[in-house]
Amino acid sequence: MNWDDTADTADTPAPERLVGSVADREDQAVEAALRPKDLDEFIGQEKVREQLDLVLRAARARGATADHVLLSGAPGLGKTTLSMIIAAEMGAPIRITSGPAIQHAGDLAAILSSLQEGEVLFLDEIHRMSRPAEEMLYMAMEDFRVDVIVGKGPGATAIPLELPPFTLVGATTRAGLLPPPLRDRFGFTAHMEFYEPAELQRVIHRSALLLDVEIAAEGAAEIAGRSRGTPRIANRLLRRVRDYAQVKADGVITKEIAAAALSVYEVDSRGLDRLDRAVLEALLKLFGGGPVGLSTLAVAVGEERETVEEVAEPFLVREGLLARTPRGRVATPAAWAHLGLTAPHGAIGGTTGGNGQPELFGT
Numbered sequence: 001m002n003w004d005d006t007a008d009t010a011d012t013p014a015p016e017r018l019v020g021s022v023a024d025r026e027d028q029a030v031e032a033a034l035r036p037k038d039l040d041e042f043i044g045q046e047k048v049r050e051q052l053d054l055v056l057r058a059a060r061a062r063g064a065t066a067d068h069v070l071l072s073g074a075p076g077l078g079k080t081t082l083s084m085i086i087a088a089e090m091g092a093p094i095r096i097t098s099g100p101a102i103q104h105a106g107d108l109a110a111i112l113s114s115l116q117e118g119e120v121l122f123l124d125e126i127h128r129m130s131r132p133a134e135e136m137l138y139m140a141m142e143d144f145r146v147d148v149i150v151g152k153g154p155g156a157t158a159i160p161l162e163l164p165p166f167t168l169v170g171a172t173t174r175a176g177l178l179p180p181p182l183r184d185r186f187g188f189t190a191h192m193e194f195y196e197p198a199e200l201q202r203v204i205h206r207s208a209l210l211l212d213v214e215i216a217a218e219g220a221a222e223i224a225g226r227s228r229g230t231p232r233i234a235n236r237l238l239r240r241v242r243d244y245a246q247v248k249a250d251g252v253i254t255k256e257i258a259a260a261a262l263s264v265y266e267v268d269s270r271g272l273d274r275l276d277r278a279v280l281e282a283l284l285k286l287f288g289g290g291p292v293g294l295s296t297l298a299v300a301v302g303e304e305r306e307t308v309e310e311v312a313e314p315f316l317v318r319e320g321l322l323a324r325t326p327r328g329r330v331a332t333p334a335a336w337a338h339l340g341l342t343a344p345h346g347a348i349g350g351t352t353g354g355n356g357q358p359e360l361f362g363t
């Protein structure tokens, strides 16, 4: 089984994890139909929307090409969708490529030289571009010009090539990995946050409408609460719940149907799946809440160390269920509560029994 939640989309097969945030094949097939087409349809991310709206309106009013835009944030939060919206709002065509697809500067030169005036170039996983391509991009972004190197060794010559003005929309899961000279060349930078449950509920209602599925408000809320703050996961869970509702009921998604369907798929009320729960259960039941070393924890759940560290832990940490401390992994009081267990007296992350305050996580 491939649990890989952090791998990049370009060169990995579909993850089989229902709560993984990277697009699987089914997502790729249906997502186009679910993408909002303009800024008004785009749900949540209020600040990003407001700021981007200003940037695009101003460019339109000047009759100019929009500034380069950098979007950072976890997979499935809407970076590709937003890049398409930028193109649509500017009435411009869009070209989509990704960092790993551009290994040689020549690959980039070929793309850049075939752009139309005003075109949006969406470069996903921009942090994974090769160094020479990155350096070519600096000049292209700033001066709309590239130097194409012809020949090799001492006889090589640089032929300057003028480019039409274009808008680069770069997307990255890790803005910190971008070299500062590249980051500085973006006129507008936006960080996409995880979505609130109420926003995901709106995403689910909108998708249900497009998929012609009847859903009650509480049904949407139930799915939203398990979607890990990510529209892609919300849409994926919606499709699985729809299947269940069709087979086991009359097709309508109620709160009960959503909860029953997602328990079949082992996605719990906070969006933890089997792997997440296995890690948490081992930490609480075998190690009394920790601290325990990562390798020991991984052996206890029968997974690779990297799988526990890179796939399960980020979400458990984000949810405040697990902490990484210098002494090892430690469960928080919320972890004990979530699994319905009582921390043993004096356990780290449990209560001390005296003042009721957690030993490590109190004031």
Ligand SMILES: Nc1ncnc2c1ncn2[C@@H]1O[C@H](COP(=O)(O)OP(=O)(O)OP(=O)(O)O)[C@@H](O)[C@H]1O
Binding pocket: 009, 021, 022, 023, 030, 031, 032, 034, 035, 036, 041, 042, 043, 044, 045, 074, 075, 076, 077, 078, 079, 080, 081, 082, 124, 203, 231, 232, 235
């Ligand atoms: N704000 C939103 N409102 C409604 N639907 C959204 C929103 N953001 C994302 N989606 C939906 O979630 C799905 C995933 O979005 P998208 O492909 O844009 O994510 P991404 O951040 O580009 O992911 P990746 O980094 O894996 O490429 C799309 O089907 C899109 O319809």
